[in-house]
Amino acid sequence: MEGALLRPSFLLLLLLLQPGEYSRAAADEAELTGILGGSVTFPLRIPAAQKFKNGAWAVKTRSLATVIAGKPPSVLVFDPSYEGRLRFPDDSYSLQITDLRMEDTGSYTVEFSTDKENFAYREFTLQVSKGQLPPTIACDSMACEDDACIYTLRCAIRDGRENVTYSWSNAPNSVLSMDSIVHIPQRHQAARENVTCTAHLPNGTSSRTVSPKDFCAEQVPATRIVCDSVTCANGTCHYTMRCVAEERGGRVTYSWTQKDSGAVVSTGPILRVSPRPFEALPAVICTARHPASNSSRMISPKDLCPDFPPDLSLASSLSYRLIILLLALGALSAGVIA
Missing domain, CATH: 2.60.40.10 (Immunoglobulins)
Structure with a gap:
């Protein structure tokens, strides 16, 4: 199984390393920093006059992925821990890693070819840190009566950390909620202004600001x-x-x-x-x-x-009852006369 996985990478490297037709570029070392749960892009910096053809990426000497130009690109991932987290935009074919993990820290290399250069080499070093990413905000619900609505917003830290508390405010000294959820009536001044969710972590704070009315209108169909x-x-x-x-x-x-x-x-x-x-x-x-x-x-x-x-x-009910009453009175009158 392992040999089957490595065979496409090996064939691609043979294609890249055609004898007598390549010149090795000087190693281009770049130090990149990513935040836990965020994303990072390793730029290839291909000259505008050249077009990307194919490339092979490695992480810490292990085969990571191969990519062949196309719309969309043809990608083969070898390291299962990166499955679903790699992107290769077809405008640059640079490698993007999403949902960063601490174990992603390390060295990355790529060997690739263009229509004018059969072999090029780049080297990167990635350091992932536990920084504060902005929290995510979701519009849970929009409850409306006539033309008045109540917006319910939820705030959360993307990497699901523990020991996190939240607060909502629409001004430096105006606290709307001390919970991850806030309910804002449309008639409230905060609905017409921006509100800020602040996540309080053991090593700092992180915040994000949205307009409740506009944000919910985009997220939740009325x-x-x-x-x-x-x-x-x-x-x-x-x-x-x-x-x-x-x-x-x-x-x-x-x-x-x-x-x-x-x-x-x-x-x-x-x-x-x-x-x-x-x-x-x-x-x-x-x-x-x-x-x-x-x-x-x-x-x-x-x-x-x-x-x-x-x-x-x-009216229909009264008319019906009135008819019954008149008939009863008529019958009663007829009996008395008789």
Whole structure:
């Protein structure tokens, strides 16, 4: 198995080292520094007049990867610890390592060829340190009622370190939360300004700033509720409502709950409500759940369907009851006269 893995690298090196057609470039030593969990790029610095053809990378004398020019490049990775973490942008073919680990520290070399040079050599030294990367911020949810929304933001350190505390603020002395999560109403001044999450680590702090309204609008597709139909008969109206949310990078699932009780009344994008005569219509909330967030909207069925005023069902019910009463009175009067 080991011989099978090394064979493509060996063939590529034979291609690079064609006798009599190459000149070895002087070793170009470069010292690079990366932050734990971050990324680093080893620049090839190929002259603009030349085009990259192929190359072989090594780390600490071990074969790391080979790359052949193309869109996208053809890449073969030999070290399993780097699987999924190597990038070779087709504009430069420089090596980029993402999600850096402490064990990535060490020496890296590359032997490559271009359309005008059959053999070139670069050497690098990488030092990975435990610096403070900016925390990541995610919009967990956007809950809206009419035109007012509440934004829920979550802050986290990317490498999952322990002994980390968080705080949110929208001014140097205005603390919004001392937790990794903050809830910001749209009417709050912070929703219209930038808010900052600060991660407090044992060896320092790290922070990131976003605008809640703009950030959530980009991250979480807004949810809308539309009234499909209302039909009324015998004093009872039947409301059919539909929840709509964009699918942005994944499947969307829906659920309907009552505002007061929180009880789930339906799953799926369609909700049908049939209140009894004189029964108050409860406000309902539709929640659209996306792969990494959710958005919800609350509304009353009567408010959603203004073309069908609520007094229609009441009027129908009163008319029906009035007819029954008049018939009863007529029968009673007929009996008395008789």
